[in-house]
Amino acid sequence: MSLAREVYELTSQFPRNEIFGLTGQLRRAIISVPSNIAEGHGRLSDKSFAVFLGQARGSLFEVETQLELASSLGYFPADKLPALLDKCETITRMLNALLKTLRLETRQRTSPADKISPDQFPRPGF
Numbered sequence: 001m002s003l004a005r006e007v008y009e010l011t012s013q014f015p016r017n018e019i020f021g022l023t024g025q026l027r028r029a030i031i032s033v034p035s036n037i038a039e040g041h042g043r044l045s046d047k048s049f050a051v052f053l054g055q056a057r058g059s060l061f062e063v064e065t066q067l068e069l070a071s072s073l074g075y076f077p078a079d080k081l082p083a084l085l086d087k088c089e090t091i092t093r094m095l096n097a098l099l100k101t102l103r104l105e106t107r108q109r110t111s112p113a114d115k116i117s118p119d120q121f122p123r124p125g126f
Contacts, residue, residue, distance in 0.1 A: 003087045004030045007063065010084075014075045022075070026066045032059035033091065046102045053102075057095045064088045 007030040011023045018024075033056045040052025064085060071081045 001034050003084075003091065004034055006084070006087075007067075010076055010080070011070075014070065018075070022066060022070055022073075026063065026070065029059045029062040029066060032056065033063070037095075046106050050099055050102050053095055053099050057092060057099075060088055060092055060095070 007026060011026055014023045036052045036056035036059065040049040040056070043049050043052065067081060067084050067088075070076060071078050
């Protein structure tokens with residue numbers, strides 16, 4: 001949430017003519033990150049949660065791209081960009097780790113059908 005707050009503060013300095021352009025797009029993308037994490041966490045399955053984490057990750061990549069564009073257009077000092085991108089990278093690593101954990105947990109869970117040994121069934125006599 002701190003990155004979202006920081007981006008909101010940063011975009012308040014953007015030119016007025018960008019309010020419906022880059023400002024709005026950047027704000028929608030950054031708020032989508034914690035919102036998708038929260039919504040996914042509220043879902044009833046790890047698979048659903050993973051989908052929302054993937055959406056959050058995609059929104060974060062949008063934010064990185066839009067921050068680079070805004071910086072290149074001179075909408076904020078270029079020396080602020082590396083710290084912002086570092087924060088995006090940190091969040092990306094956290095999302096990747098969480099996604100990896102969800103995948104591992106899902107693989108470790110087995111359904112009752114998975115516990116049946118193939119030896120329990122007779123082989124067809126061909």
